[in-house]
Amino acid sequence: MRRTAKGRLALTDMDHRPRTTGKGRLRTYLRPAVALGAVLLIAGCGEQKAPEPPGPRPVRTIVTSSRTASDSILLTGAVEAQNEASYGFRIGGRILERLVNVGDTVAPGQVLARLDPQDEQNAKRSAQAALAAAEAAVNQSRSQYERQRQLLDRGFTPRAQYEQAEQAFLNARSQMDDATARLRMADDRLSFTELRADSAGVVTQRRAEAGEVVQAGQPVVEIARQNGRDAVFDVPAPLLTALPADPQVEVTLASDPAVKAMGRVREVAPQADPVTRSFRVRVGLIDPPEAMRLGVTVLGRVVVDTGPVIEIPASALTRLNDKPAVWVVDPKTETVALRNVDVLRYTPSSVAVAEGLKPSEIVVTAGVQALHPGQKVRLLGAAR
Secondary structure (H helix, E strand, C coil): CEECCCCCEECCCHHHCCCCCHHHHHHHHHHHHHHHHHHHHHHHHHCCCCCCCCCCEEEEEEECCEEEEEEEEEEEEEEEECCEEEEECCCCEEEEEECCCCCCEECCCCEEEEECCHHHHHHHHHHHHHHHHHHHHHHHHHHHHHHHHHHHHHCCCCHHHHHHHHHHHHHHHHHHHHHHHHHHHHHHHHHCCEEECCCCEEEEEECCCCCCEECCCCEEEEEEECCCEEEEEEEEHHHHHHCCCCCEEEEEECCCCCCEEEEEEEEECCCCCCCCCEEEEEEEEECCCCCCCCCCEEEEEEEEEEEEEEEEEHHHCEEECCEEEEEEEECCCCEEEEEECEEEEECCCEEEEEECCCCCCEEEEECHHHCCCCCEEEEEECCC
């Protein structure tokens, strides 16, 4: 402050500065220090080094190799007879008795069933009587014919009477031949009342019982003939095309794999089943053991040559576009690329690749889930 000419007090320029308290003076002193610290911090950050890029990822690999592989096709089927026949009577009638049951073994000529023979026996008696009458008529007409012939030679009878006797004799002899044939037919029909087997076999089914009236040709029993046995399989169309021209099939019992027999394809159905779309294949068994009875379940195994394949560990497999794929290493750049492959078959420990890989290529077998295309890798191990 200063005093004016009139004696008044006046404020100087310094008196216009605002007065500060203790806290205000502290903030005044700290502001320059904070600014200086920020500058130093920014300068220090500028001097730090950028983080180094990650190095190549270590992976385990194998070197692929090709080999000729064979695959086994395993199918389930049953044993059937090569020839199975339905036996029925050649005439109609009432069944008097049926002499065989399912599972019985029959011999050639054995009686299987009988019809009531009463009607056929009566027909035979009638035919016998007709034949006897025809024979008597022949004897009588022959005597008349011989007498007329002798008289004609002596000139004691006209030729017309002789020719009449000759014609009567020929008619009688024709009637006797007819009666003989009728008797033979009656004998045959009587024999048809017995149903006999024409070959050895096993009864697999019965279709009629005693007391039933059957028509001619109606099946009464079915017999599987013992001239061969087949193993019958239903084969899908893709497997059928993969089979060789004349495959050798190993057939084993499903209940006892030690019981086995070899066989050859004997017949392939020309048309697929309308429901299952599979083809019925019959394999003729060569000297089948007794344990391979009709109807038992069997397993058929066929070895098929699948051509050259490349096997890799199952851990190497991943997916690309919803298809199997593997990581392949470029030995020049040591980078990986994902490639689709066609898998022929899977096992718990390995995968057989039909297409997509070539021999001497490097395939990643461990760490496949952490890779990305073009990533650089470091090989931990490669084995042929």
